Amino acid sequence: MDKDTHPSIRNLSSVALSILLQVSLALLFGHAYDMRIFMATGYLVGTGQNPYIAQNLAAIFQNDAFQGITSFGYPPPWALILGTIYRVSYRVFPNFLLYNLAAKLPIIAANICLAYLVRHILARSGARGKTSRNAWIFLLFNPFLLLCSSAWGQFDSIVALLSLLSLYLLNEGKLTGPAILLALAIAFKPIALPLVPVVLVFLLGRSLKHTIQYFAVFCSSLVLFCVVPFIILKWDPAVIFQHWNAHFTVGGGLSFMTFLETLNHSYQLTGDWWLAGWLWVPGLIIATFALKSGIKGFMDLLKKSLALVLVFFLFRSWVSEPNIILILPLALILVSMNELKPLTLVLTWVIPLVFGLFNTSIAQLFFPSLPRVMDDLINLAVEYNPARFFLRTVVVVVWLISGWWIVISCYQKSGIPVEGELSL
Numbered sequence: 001m002d003k004d005t006h007p008s009i010r011n012l013s014s015v016a017l018s019i020l021l022q023v024s025l026a027l028l029f030g031h032a033y034d035m036r037i038f039m040a041t042g043y044l045v046g047t048g049q050n051p052y053i054a055q056n057l058a059a060i061f062q063n064d065a066f067q068g069i070t071s072f073g074y075p076p077p078w079a080l081i082l083g084t085i086y087r088v089s090y091r092v093f094p095n096f097l098l099y100n101l102a103a104k105l106p107i108i109a110a111n112i113c114l115a116y117l118v119r120h121i122l123a124r125s126g127a128r129g130k131t132s133r134n135a136w137i138f139l140l141f142n143p144f145l146l147l148c149s150s151a152w153g154q155f156d157s158i159v160a161l162l163s164l165l166s167l168y169l170l171n172e173g174k175l176t177g178p179a180i181l182l183a184l185a186i187a188f189k190p191i192a193l194p195l196v197p198v199v200l201v202f203l204l205g206r207s208l209k210h211t212i213q214y215f216a217v218f219c220s221s222l223v224l225f226c227v228v229p230f231i232i233l234k235w236d237p238a239v240i241f242q243h244w245n246a247h248f249t250v251g252g253g254l255s256f257m258t259f260l261e262t263l264n265h266s267y268q269l270t271g272d273w274w275l276a277g278w279l280w281v282p283g284l285i286i287a288t289f290a291l292k293s294g295i296k297g298f299m300d301l302l303k304k305s306l307a308l309v310l311v312f313f314l315f316r317s318w319v320s321e322p323n324i325i326l327i328l329p330l331a332l333i334l335v336s337m338n339e340l341k342p343l344t345l346v347l348t349w350v351i352p353l354v355f356g357l358f359n360t361s362i363a364q365l366f367f368p369s370l371p372r373v374m375d376d377l378i379n380l381a382v383e384y385n386p387a388r389f390f391l392r393t394v395v396v397v398v399w400l401i402s403g404w405w406i407v408i409s410c411y412q413k414s415g416i417p418v419e420g421e422l423s424l
Contacts, residue, residue, distance in 0.1 A: 014136075014137060014140055015112065015140065018111075018112065018115075018140040018141060019108065019112065021141070021146065021150075022104075022108045022111065022146060022149075022150035023101065023108065023150075025146060025147075025150040025151040026100070026101045026104035026105070026107075026108060026150045026151070026153075027097055027098075027100065027101040027369075028097070028368065028369045029150075029151040029152070029365040029366065029367075029368065029369065030100050030104075030151070030152070030153045030365065030367050030368045031152045031153055031154070031361070031364050031365060031367065032065070032364040032365075032367035032374060033364065034152065034153055034154060035100060035103070035152075035153045035367060035368065036065055036066055036069050036367075037069055037070065037071075037072060037073070038078075038082055038103055038153060039061065039066075039082075039086075039090075039099060039100070039103065040054075040055070040057050040061075040066060040069050040072075041072045041078075041079050041082045041083070042082035042083055042085055042086035042090070042099075042103060043057060043060055043061075043086050043090070044072075044083075045079050045080060045082060045083025045086070046082075046083040046084070046085075046086035046087040046091060047086075048233075050235040050236055051071065051072040051079045051083075051235075052071045052072055052235060052236075052237070052239045052240055053071060053236070053239055054069055054070050054071040055069075056068075057069065061096060062096075063096070065367070065371070071239060073246065073247070074188070074189060075186075075187045075188070075190075075225065075226045076187070076225065076226060076229035076230070077184065077187045077188050077225055078155055078158075078188055078189075080229060081106055082103060085102050085103055085105070085106075086099070088102075089102035089103075090102070096368065097368055097369065100153075100368045103153065104149075104150055104153055106155070106158065107149045107150065107153070107154075107155050107157055107158065108149075108150055110149075110155070110157045110158040110160075110161045111139070111140075111145065111146070111149055111150065111157050112140070113161055114139055114157055114160060114161045114164070114329055115136050115139035115140050116136070117161065117164060117165060117168070117329075118135050118136065118139060118164070118329050118332060118333060119132045119133070119135060119136040121164075121168055121333060122135055122333060122336055122337070125298065125299070125333075125337055126337075127336055127337060131336050132336075134336075135332050135333070135336050138332060139328075139329070139332070142328075142349060143349075143353060144324075144325075144328075144349035144350070144352060144353040145157065145325060145328060145349070147353065147356070147362070147365075148321055148322035148324075148325055148356075149322070149325065151365050152322060152361070152365060154320070154322035154325075155188065155189070156189065156191070156322045156323055156324075156325035156326055157325050158185075158188055159185045159188050159189045159191060159192050159325075159326055160325050160326045160328065160329055162181045162182070162184050162185035162188070162192075163181075163182065163185045163192045163195055163305075163326065164329050164330070165181055166178040166179075166181035166182040166185065166195075167195070167199075167298075167301055167302065167305060168298075169181070170199065170202070170203075170301075171298040171301055175210055175213050175214050175217065176213075176217050178199075178214070179214045179215070179217035179218040179221060180217060180218075180221045182195060182196070182199065182218060183217075183218050183219075183221035183222040183224075183225060184221065184225055186222065187222060187225035187226050189323075190247075191309070191312070191313075191323050191326055192309075192326065193312070194284055194287075194305075194308040194309045194311065194312040195305055195308070195309065196218075197284065197287075197288040197291075197308060198288075198291070198295070198301070198304050198305050198308050199214070200215075200288075201288065201291045201292075201294065201295055201304070202295045202301055202304075205294040205295060245277070247277075247318065248269075248274075248277035248278060248317070249268060249269050249274060249277055250267040250268060250269060250277070250317065250318045251267060251268075251269050251273065251276055251277070251317040251318055252267045252317075252318055253318050253319045253320050253321070253359070254313075254319040254320070254321055254323075254324070254352055254355050254359075254396060254399055255313075255314075255316055255317055255318055255319040255396070256276075256314070256317070256396070256400060257269075257273075257276055257317040257318070258392060258393055258396045259389075259393055260273070261389065262389040262393070267318070269317060276317040277317045277318075279315045279316075279317070280311075280312050280315040280316045282315075283311050283312070283314070283315030284308065284311060284312055284315070287307065287308050287311040287407075288308065290411060291304055299334065299337055299339050302330050302333055302334055302339075303334060303339060303340075303410040303411075304410065304411075305330055306327055306330040306331060306334065306406070306410050307406075307407050307410035307411060309326055309327050309330075310327060310403050310406055310407050310410075311407055313327075313403065314400060314403045314404065314407070321352040321353075321355060321356050321359070321361060324348065324349070324352045327348060328348055328349060331344050331345050331348045331406075332345055340406070340409055340410070341409070344406050344409065347399075347402040347406070348406075351395060351398060351399045351402060352399070354395055355392065355395045355396065355399065358388050358391050358392040358395060359392055360377070360378055360381045360388075363377035363378050363381060364378070
């Protein structure tokens, strides 16, 4: 066999193995809360109904777990994709596990594309071939990424892919494409919102005309993705208007409010705690003001993007583990290019992975295939709630300290001398 074909064969084998692993995880696992909502949303959209109005769908899926579901909590794009998936999968062949798999196929595709995009960016940025390939392998097989996406069913990797591609094309001198991509990323999940002030500072440092053009396209695209579907599909947005602040009235997860469940046995921010749900606003304003010196070059653009997204997460009263996927490729590129210390990348994925263990997130992944195992694991976790809550809080404290260390590192000058190849 020709030696020149060996790298290509190895690459294809790695991709095939990653896809096989992800498909297996996607088929057998799924988060008990999120996948119920996503499956229900697919049914409602696929049958012409409003996904923002919760219904009892136990009879549809022949599963009692679909009695007490809540309504879809994101803008329309993901709901529209889920509706299409329902029509070509469960509606044709009503198998619960296959529907669970089908709903995650776009996520698996995003994971693969994200790995290739990072590899391409590193190659274009002058990284060695081995470093680029190590980063590619890292994303193809990273336990945290695959757990939260292929197994869990969350679509943050789609947001990460769109966001990173938008930043890359923006640095390449494009305007329309990056604006549309960032608007779409935010329309999938608003966690990409902190990238807006980063782009604003980046463009203002170059051209006022280009800044106006970019944000004209961005705002128009955001309306197209978030508002127009309600008009075309005649969805009643009354429920959204009634609960517009739903994401700002809860506390917990991988945030500084994680102790709330321990104190109140609830995630709701009652009383004066509601102020904690809005701390991210002044946090982002201060972090944006700190960019007044401007953004110089693509690596600096990525560093400031990582910094502001992290500030957003560190000030939010609720952060879910999959949200961290948004900063994973940013940290990976910056570490690969010796812009940040290798410890940054380790902290970015190991801490939320450990947190998921104490947060019973991993236990809830058995919902589609082994619901009794899930119930047993959750009941076991309840027996040890005091110790579990304590350990979970310790993990969050480590995360908060690590997060602020990374933010400070991102505001420092570029160029950390690290010798040798990146080992991932």
